[in-house]
Amino acid sequence: MKTLLLILKLLLLSATAVSAARPTPASRACRLIQSALPGKVFYPGKCRTETYLEDMAHFQTSSQENSTCSVQPSSAADLSRIIRIIGRDDIRSPFAVKSGGHATNQGFSSTTGVLISMASFTSVVYNQDAGTVSFGTGRSWDEIYTILEQDNVTVAGGRVPGVGVGLILGGGFSWIADQYGLGVDNVVSFDLVMPNGTFVTVSDTSYPEILFGLKGGLNNFGIVSSVTMYARPIGTVWGGVINYAPSAQISQAVADFSLHNTDHKAQLAAAYVQTGSGQAIWQLIFFYDGGFIPPVYQPFLDIPALESNVGVRAFSDLLATINVVSTNSGGLSNVIPIVQYTLPIIEEIQRQINITYQQAVNDNRSVIAVLLGVEPFLGAFNHETRSAYPHSPDRQVTPCNPWITFSDNADVDYFRALLRKMSNDIQAFAVEQGQSRWDDIHYPNYALNDTPLDLLYGSNVPQLKRIRRAVDPKNIMGLTGGYKF
Numbered sequence: 210m211k212t213l214l215l216i217l218k219l220l221l222l223s224a225t226a227v228s229a230a231r232p233t234p235a236s237r238a239c240r241l242i243q244s245a246l247p248g249k250v251f252y253p254g255k256c257r258t259e260t261y262l263e264d265m266a267h268f269q270t271s272s273q274e275n276s277t278c279s280v281q282p283s284s285a286a287d288l289s290r291i292i293r294i295i296g297r298d299d300i301r302s303p304f305a306v307k308s309g310g311h312a313t314n315q316g317f318s319s320t321t322g323v324l325i326s327m328a329s330f331t332s333v334v335y336n337q338d339a340g341t342v343s344f345g346t347g348r349s350w351d352e353i354y355t356i357l358e359q360d361n362v363t364v365a366g367g368r369v370p371g372v373g374v375g376l377i378l379g380g381g382f383s384w385i386a387d388q389y390g391l392g393v394d395n396v397v398s399f400d401l402v403m404p405n406g407t408f409v410t411v412s413d414t415s416y417p418e419i420l421f422g423l424k425g426g427l428n429n430f431g432i433v434s435s436v437t438m439y440a441r442p443i444g445t446v447w448g449g450v451i452n453y454a455p456s457a458q459i460s461q462a463v464a465d466f467s468l469h470n471t472d473h474k475a476q477l478a479a480a481y482v483q484t485g486s487g488q489a490i491w492q493l494i495f496f497y498d499g500g501f502i503p504p505v506y507q508p509f510l511d512i513p514a515l516e517s518n519v520g521v522r523a524f525s526d527l528l529a530t531i532n533v534v535s536t537n538s539g540g541l542s543n544v545i546p547i548v549q550y551t552l553p554i555i556e557e558i559q560r561q562i563n564i565t566y567q568q569a570v571n572d573n574r575s576v577i578a579v580l581l582g583v584e585p586f587l588g589a590f591n592h593e594t595r596s597a598y599p600h601s602p603d604r605q606v607t608p609c610n611p612w613i614t615f616s617d618n619a620d621v622d623y624f625r626a627l628l629r630k631m632s633n634d635i636q637a638f639a640v641e642q643g644q645s646r647w648d649d650i651h652y653p654n655y656a657l658n659d660t661p662l663d664l665l666y667g668s669n670v671p672q673l674k675r676i677r678r679a680v681d682p683k684n685i686m687g688l689t690g691g692y693k694f
């Protein structure tokens with residue numbers, strides 16, 4: 210027995226030694242891509258290593274991995290050459306596609322193989338006659354809004370600075386969702402490099418099945434170089450951020466807004482955040498699509514604030530007032546499908562966040578903050594188009610967004626389990642209150658990596674698997690991480 214173990218160990222050791230010397234699929238892919246696209250490939254510790262480090266960076270450091278190389282293509286033709294090399298039968302290298310790097314699951318837009326950064330796809334074009342905007346997938350939404358603002362239009366994208374265009378492939382809850390629907394429901398077409406390298410424009414008329422798949426199916430159908438969306442009018446808005454100490458009044462005001470708001474131009478995102486020394490605050494982001502304070506916000510303005518910067522301003526300035534918490538840390542996000550945030554649910558959320566925070570402290574884990582985004586919407590699903598992400602007007606669940614940030618990425622598995630438990634406990638309460646069901650759809654852009662496909666895509670799963678097999682018979686997109694069909 211001992212001898213056998215020793216032999217096994219020796220075999221393992223020699224296997225590691227050999228694999229360190231022998232080129233891996235990733236290192237071969239990197240070399241081939243470098244000869245195909247000279248100057249566009251970056252390695253760790255080599256010249257222009259800052260570009261490599263930018264390509265590795267993610268909003269949460271726990272999403273990061275060191276890739277063998279990164280590549281910054283600048284055209285669909287470049288993308289086509291890259292995916293053809295990566296997918297070659299004799300290579301099949303692991304890879305990832307990264308736009309804004311805000312995915313909170315490691316492996317979704319990070320890899321130890323080839324990291325494809327979309328950073329060079331930066332064009333933004335407003336087509337006034339068509340009423341559409343086309344933009345490259347290397348932009349963050351706030352940049353796109355700033356460029357479009359001179360024409361008094363916008364698109365239905367992310368709500369805080371820095372979030373990238375990858376959001377549109379998972380759903381897309383914007384500040385104008387109650388007026389115009391989700392991001393996916395505002396898409397006219399996607400420019401797509403298919404897994405076999407063929408470049409197509411995917412629309413309702415050209416490839417309706419792939420369009421359906423891309424509206425929520427993330428990176429399963431190829432690499433999107435550019436998106437065309439409906440242009441929506443925008444002028445001066447009212448809003449900004451107000452911080453409050455927890456109180457019965459603020460809980461009541463948030464619940465009242467969720468239950469009683471009838472103004473589709475008024476949207477609120479409220480985060481309850483508990484941090485060091487047991488402190489908690491409410492951080493509310495207000496948006497109104499108009500240059501005045503709507504009556505529905507008056508109750509909030511009557512409550513004494515810790516800090517406030519609300520006012521009438523340009524839309525891009527509203528985003529700029531949002532100071533996104535904690536960037537240089539690990540962090541995991543999840544989702545709890547909740548219809549409406551009643552007062553008992555809000556109180557339970559506060560209680561569970563405290564329990565969770567105390568648990569991490571008692572377990573001596575590197576917790577920074579336990580938080581949860583209360584995201585009331587009003588008919589955001591009313592504009593539903595055929596999408597992989599199910600969002601029927603008959604079942605308007607909102608993406609309640611629990612989140613934990615931490616300083617030691619070695620704790621990531623601990624915090625994933627803790628976040629899962631807190632999410633389940635809160636959902637159990639919401640189910641009891643009639644505001645959630647265990648089979649409600651989980652928003653893919655917020656969900657933990659081990660969420661079952663059925664909970665993300667519901668009855669669309671068989672069809673998505675069929676489309677995937679037709680578009681990608683060699684399962685080349687299976688070489689990148691994420692939810693897989």
Ligand SMILES: Cc1cc2nc3c(=O)[nH]c(=O)nc-3n(C[C@H](O)[C@H](O)[C@H](O)COP(=O)(O)OP(=O)(O)OC[C@H]3O[C@@H](n4cnc5c(N)ncnc54)[C@H](O)[C@@H]3O)c2cc1C
Binds near residue numbers: 268367369382433
């Ligand atoms: C601070 C913060 C704020 C957020 N705010 C919102 C919000 O207001 N509304 C909302 O709906 N969501 C929001 N989210 C969630 C957000 O939708 C997801 O994090 C989304 O993944 C961000 O897209 P990205 O391009 O930044 O991420 P990435 O990590 O770059 O990409 C996300 C996923 O899309 C895939 N992908 C990216 N680009 C391409 C491409 N060109 N072709 C094919 N696949 C691609 C990636 O492989 C990955 O699976 C927020 C997240 C954070 C961290």
Ligand SMILES: *[C@@H]1O[C@H](CO)[C@@H](O)[C@H](O)[C@H]1NC(C)=O
Binds near residue numbers: 273274275
């Ligand atoms: C990436 O490499 C750097 C430098 O070697 C190292 O400090 C860092 O921990 C690595 N990151 C990950 C996520 O492995």
Ligand SMILES: *[C@@H]1O[C@H](CO)[C@@H](O)[C@H](O)[C@H]1NC(C)=O
Binds near residue numbers: 359360361
């Ligand atoms: C945008 O709106 C402002 C205010 O109404 C107006 O002055 C300006 O001319 C508009 N710009 C364009 C390009 O339409």
Ligand SMILES: *[C@@H]1O[C@H](CO)[C@@H](O)[C@H](O)[C@H]1NC(C)=O
Binds near residue numbers: 487488489563564
């Ligand atoms: C958390 O719970 C403890 C124990 O019940 C309590 O003393 C503390 O005030 C609570 N903290 C918050 C922020 O609710």
Ligand SMILES: *[C@@H]1O[C@H](CO)[C@@H](O)[C@H](O)[C@H]1NC(C)=O
Binds near residue numbers: 573
């Ligand atoms: C808590 O964790 C730190 C860092 O891992 C360690 O140094 C310390 O000894 C731990 N304390 C206890 C009480 O376990």
Ligand SMILES: *[C@@H]1O[C@H](CO)[C@@H](O)[C@H](O)[C@H]1NC(C)=O
Binds near residue numbers: 403
């Ligand atoms: C790539 O796949 C698409 C969709 O199946 C197909 O139409 C196209 O001909 C394929 N291209 C090549 C080069 O095989």
